[in-house]
Amino acid sequence: MTGDLSVDLPGLPGLGRTRVLGVLNVTPDSFSDGGLFAGTEAAVRHGMALAEAGADIVDVGGESTRPGAQRVGEDEQLRRVRPVVTHLAREGIPVSIDTTRGSVARAALDAGARLVNDVSGGSDPLLVELVAESGVAFVLMHTRGTSADMSGRARYGDVVTEVAAELEKRLAAVTERGVRTDQVLVDPGIGFAKNAGHNWRLLAHLDQLRVGGRPLLVGASRKSFLGALLTGSDGQPRAVGDRDDATQALTAILAAEAVWGVRVHAARPAADAVRVVVALRQAGR
Numbered sequence: 572m573t574g575d576l577s578v579d580l581p582g583l584p585g586l587g588r589t590r591v592l593g594v595l596n597v598t599p600d601s602f603s604d605g606g607l608f609a610g611t612e613a614a615v616r617h618g619m620a621l622a623e624a625g626a627d628i629v630d631v632g633g634e635s636t637r638p639g640a641q642r643v644g645e646d647e648q649l650r651r652v653r654p655v656v657t658h659l660a661r662e663g664i665p666v667s668i669d670t671t672r673g674s675v676a677r678a679a680l681d682a683g684a685r686l687v688n689d690v691s692g693g694s695d696p697l698l699v700e701l702v703a704e705s706g707v708a709f710v711l712m713h714t715r716g717t718s719a720d721m722s723g724r725a726r727y728g729d730v731v732t733e734v735a736a737e738l739e740k741r742l743a744a745v746t747e748r749g750v751r752t753d754q755v756l757v758d759p760g761i762g763f764a765k766n767a768g769h770n771w772r773l774l775a776h777l778d779q780l781r782v783g784g785r786p787l788l789v790g791a792s793r794k795s796f797l798g799a800l801l802t803g804s805d806g807q808p809r810a811v812g813d814r815d816d817a818t819q820a821l822t823a824i825l826a827a828e829a830v831w832g833v834r835v836h837a838a839r840p841a842a843d844a845v846r847v848v849v850a851l852r853q854a855g856r
């Protein structure tokens with residue numbers, strides 16, 4: 572199965588295997604690693620460690636998107652992410668910028684980022700314009716509403732067909748504004764306006780989510796549906812930091828399904844899982 576693996580994106584030619592995006596949240600409040608890498612120096616060190624551990628791309632974000640999180644102003648986001656992107660890009664590490672704001676994306680591209688990861692699906696016209704003008708690779712993610720109100724919007728008849736239809740609409744909207752289809756990666760937005768059941772359904776039907784024939788990025792790492800699956804004998808969800816084994820299991824499955832990329836907190840187990848899949852695929856030829 573080649574799936575998304577033969578697809579080239581601008582600035583990110585195909586590797587013939589699933590890519591690992593390492594998460595670098597330069598935030599005090601992200602749900603799994605909030606506060607750990609809030610300072611520039613610690614963030615840069617962690618970004619380099621992610622790359623060394625096998626991340627193909629380091630995804631730098633300056634605003635937590637967890638349900639109910641406060642919005643972060645432009646100046647503060649820039650203060651958080653710009654020096655980190657600059658430093659990592661200078662080290663030759665491919666960087667993506669996780670932002671919904673055009674101004675932040677612009678500063679990150681100027682600082683050397685190669686991919687714009689927008690969890691709002693193109694809500695800021697400035698960001699869409701920038702992506703169109705620059706021709707950079709672009710992650711178009713599915714969500715509904717904002718982090719303040721998305722939990723209440725997790726209502727679907729058939730989640731797979733509705734998410735696919737809404738992604739298609741978003742894809743049409745950004746291509747109408749000048750983004751080329753071949754710049755776009757699509758992402759079902761695991762945990763964004765979805766409950767655990769919705770997330771599992773989407774993961775079980777990824778083939779229907781490659782809208783416009785575009786490759787998939789999936790971010791399931793450490794998310795709460797895994798915590799809920801791994802409930803302990805005390806009835807409590809498994810703690811965030813203890814969900815990497817389940818994340819790794821998913822990575823292996825996603826890599827075997829030939830998704831373009833996985834967005835994960837722990838790079839080494841993900842990179843190892845991808846290598847296992849590659850070895851099996853080669854042995855089966």
Ligand code: PMM
Pocket residue numbers: 594596601602603635636637669688689690710712758760761788789790791792834
């Ligand atoms: N999830 C989070 C943040 N950014 N970007 C994409 N493309 N896909 C995701 O699923 C996604 C994302 C939230 O997770 P975090 O707080 O662990 O970064």
